[in-house]
Amino acid sequence: MAETKTDQRADAALYTFDRSVELFERATKVIPCGIYGHHSPAIRTPGATPYYFQRGQGSRIWDVDGNEYVDWICAYGPMLVGYNHPKVEAAAAAQREKGDCLSGPSPLMVELAERLVQMTPFADWFVFAKNGSDMTTWAVQVARAHTGRNKILMAQGAYHGKDPWCTPGHAGLVPGDREDMLSFRYNDLAGIRQLADRHRGKIAAVILTPYHFTNWQDSEMPVEAFWQGLRKLCDDEGIVLILDDVRTCFRLHMGGSGEYFGVKPDLSAYCKAIANGYALSACGGRQELKTAASKVFLTGSYWFSAVPMAAAMATLDEMEACDGIARIYELGTTLCNALTEAAASHGLQLACTGHPSMPMVKFAGDDDMYRTQVWCAEVTRRGAYVHPHHNWFVSTAHTQEDIKRTLDAAEPAFAVVKERFGS
Numbered sequence: 032m033a034e035t036k037t038d039q040r041a042d043a044a045l046y047t048f049d050r051s052v053e054l055f056e057r058a059t060k061v062i063p064c065g066i067y068g069h070h071s072p073a074i075r076t077p078g079a080t081p082y083y084f085q086r087g088q089g090s091r092i093w094d095v096d097g098n099e100y101v102d103w104i105c106a107y108g109p110m111l112v113g114y115n116h117p118k119v120e121a122a123a124a125a126q127r128e129k130g131d132c133l134s135g136p137s138p139l140m141v142e143l144a145e146r147l148v149q150m151t152p153f154a155d156w157f158v159f160a161k162n163g164s165d166m167t168t169w170a171v172q173v174a175r176a177h178t179g180r181n182k183i184l185m186a187q188g189a190y191h192g193k194d195p196w197c198t199p200g201h202a203g204l205v206p207g208d209r210e211d212m213l214s215f216r217y218n219d220l221a222g223i224r225q226l227a228d229r230h231r232g233k234i235a236a237v238i239l240t241p242y243h244f245t246n247w248q249d250s251e252m253p254v255e256a257f258w259q260g261l262r263k264l265c266d267d268e269g270i271v272l273i274l275d276d277v278r279t280c281f282r283l284h285m286g287g288s289g290e291y292f293g294v295k296p297d298l299s300a301y302c303k304a305i306a307n308g309y310a311l312s313a314c315g316g317r318q319e320l321k322t323a324a325s326k327v328f329l330t331g332s333y334w335f336s337a338v339p340m341a342a343a344m345a346t347l348d349e350m351e352a353c354d355g356i357a358r359i360y361e362l363g364t365t366l367c368n369a370l371t372e373a374a375a376s377h378g379l380q381l382a383c384t385g386h387p388s389m390p391m392v393k394f395a396g397d398d399d400m401y402r403t404q405v406w407c408a409e410v411t412r413r414g415a416y417v418h419p420h421h422n423w424f425v426s427t428a429h430t431q432e433d434i435k436r437t438l439d440a441a442e443p444a445f446a447v448v449k450e451r452f453g454s
């Protein structure tokens with residue numbers, strides 16, 4: 032195990048990332064982009080943050096240079112009860128002993144589906160896959176199979192995965208991939224209604240996240256009665272309402288984020304956090320959609336593997352046992368309040384938006400995000416791993432001590448921003 036540099040912070044030594052940079056240079060020779068997707072160093076200040084990590088424990092991660100961090104990114108969501116959680120790992124290890132990829136599913140698949148149905152008020156069935164994109168794409172197909180319609184409505188700037196109908200990328204697409212996609216502004220019920228009028232009888236589904244997050248703006252909560260109005264519109268027009276709960280999954284409500292906002296979707300896609308880092312995604316649906324669901328082909332080489340399902344059962348146990356939803360809400364609220372106050376003491380205005388258990392943290396009015404990028408890099412170099420272009424995530428493993436350590440890193444980082452940018 033590499034030596035950690037925690038104690039060196041006392042003499043103000045800032046972290047360096049030489050080994051990360053070296054690995055990245057090697058990677059660019061053998062892997063397109065070196066690191067792809069939202070992990071790409073291209074969207075961060077080059078060389079100012081670590082790229083490669085070697086281990087995680089609880090709320091902490093260690094990069095390949097041996098630097099230790101309080102991790103507020105939680106593997107971009109999956110880490111819900113902490114890295115290497117003893118009960119989750121014991122459940123996964125016990126199942127691994129018996130077998131992971133067998134020639135068919137294990138009983139755990141039935142037990143997990145039963146448990147999720149029981150926990151999720153709107154859902155009568157569940158299916159499983161590996162990634163969020165597997166499930167958002169499949170949900171769209173189920174909606175089309177159910178309605179016999181083609182068109183899909185999604186919010187501008189929303190992310191639903193990497194597949195052609197919704198990828199934020201442009202290369203490798205043909206015009207037909209997006210031909211049936213229509214977009215609206217999140218929270219604009221009147222705009223959705225106009226689209227529904229214009230394309231009456233042709234819209235299969237509306238897909239959207241419980242609230243709106245983008246990489247460049249504040250997160251946006253649904254306005255009063257948005258979800259209820261949308262539910263009614265979908266009912267009136269025979270449109271399937273798909274909730275993309277991939278990112279929010281089990282951070283807002285154990286019954287799904289629809290419960291948090293008082294709406295019952297027709298289909299809901301889950302992924303991150305369902306198995307505390309083991310590869311598993313799920314889609315739940317209402318009875319009415321079960322026939323269509325059984326007709327849309329669904330499989331993958333590893334989709335029945337049992338270890339992630341054992342990990343999911345243990346993760347759900349742990350969330351229930353520690354009242355996880357309340358715990359991460361409180362920790363997130365404390366963190367956001369403390370950071371906002373600390374910023375204000377430097378004459379800076381920090382905006383924490385979205386749900387406190389997964390806040391988007393940026394400077395108010397920082398439209399090009401540059402100040403936020405600089406601040407996040409400075410915080411990271413002092414021992415708290417944070418991201419300017421993604422919401423952060425809180426886990427049940429985080430502690431008040433982690434918040435204190437984050438503030439210790441944030442304070443001098445605010446001073447750097449103040450000196451560099453003024454206000």
Ligand SMILES: Cc1ncc(COP(=O)(O)O)c(C=O)c1O
Nearest residue numbers: 162163164190191192275277278
């Ligand atoms: C809201 C949302 N939907 C879908 C996805 C796609 O999930 P995956 O990356 O597991 O395919 C993501 C991933 O970040 C997401 O945040």
